[in-house]
């Protein structure tokens with residue numbers, strides 16, 4: 001091996017070994033077959049409490065059937081970026097249907113939520129502007145703020161007074177970005193209060209509804225429906241399609257001027273190949289199910305209540321979350337791995353979430369419930385937790 005390559009590998013190996021020593025090394029598990037309440041991972045069948053497939057749509061036959069029709073009609077690849085030859089009738093119809101669903105004039109698709117967030121900040125702010133974010137925002141929002149070139153400030157988690165103080169700093173344009181449902185904590189941003197602060201300070205509020213879209217609100221329209229907020233309160237709405245909708249990608253919805261600006265200026269929209277049209281067709285099928293099968297949301301919320309009641313009876317250290325994300329707090333990374341492994345021994349997949357995804361000392365199992373689970377499976381999780389938590393606290 002040439003010397004520079006050997007030296008690089010030595011440095012990397014030392015860093016990787018240090019991650020292992022601190023219980024922070026991450027392994028991928030190889031999944032065989034579809035998502036569901038049970039999955040086959042690393043050659044074992046496990047009850048899955050770690051996916052974001054909140055409505056149980058990721059392996060729904062209607063989505064697969066729509067994708068097959070899309071493949072027949074459009075082929076596999078989109079061939080180019082949306083602004084070249086990649087934007088098909090299927091993509092366009094999905095954008096129109098999403099916009100109508102969230103009651104906004106227009107929507108724009110992105111290949112992922114990460115890219116959507118980078119694209120929004122990159123297009124809306126620049127040097128001399130200010131981006132303000134909740135400290136516990138998703139990494140893609142934090143990166144979006146950091147990379148935007150604007151001044152970047154964070155406020156204490158869900159602390160509206162702290163946001164108020166940040167907004168006192170003068171800037172040409174201020175963009176406030178927040179998760180709606182915090183991805184690792186499961187709690188909700190205090191959106192009505194955030195919207196009031198932004199309105200008073202003439203700041204633009206952007207909400208990432210990755211974990212609310214499809215799940216929150218009677219119709220599944222997401223966090224704004226949950227809080228009964230009008231579209232003016234949140235001029236920039238983003239949501240992902242890889243969670244409750246069971247496919248992947250994301251969209252941004254807002255005014256015509258906002259969406260046309262993103263088309264002209266968002267580099268992560270312009271300079272990337274459009275996702276396949278078959279994906280757009282599958283997502284349209286998912287949106288139809290979100291609209292017509294409200295029993296999925298009702299079932300999910302009943303399972304959340306069942307799990308929380310059982311966990312309270314067992315005195316399990318859960319965070320105060322009413323959403324499908326139910327974090328079980330452990331503390332140090334090594335113990336989180338021990339608990340996760342012990343649950344796997346009992347047939348339960350509950351992935352340990354460690355720093356830097358969460359702050360040091362707050363490693364946890366991010367348990368998630370989906371409409372695909374049954375009451376009996378939730379009870380099985382509670383039963384396994386009873387045994388495992390007792391053995392680690394000994």
Ligand SMILES: Cc1ncc(COP(=O)(O)O)c(C=O)c1O
Nearest residue numbers: 112113114138140183210240249
């Ligand atoms: C709040 C939030 N925003 C954005 C993303 C990124 O979305 P994507 O996975 O589509 O890149 C995620 C998770 O994946 C998320 O939890």
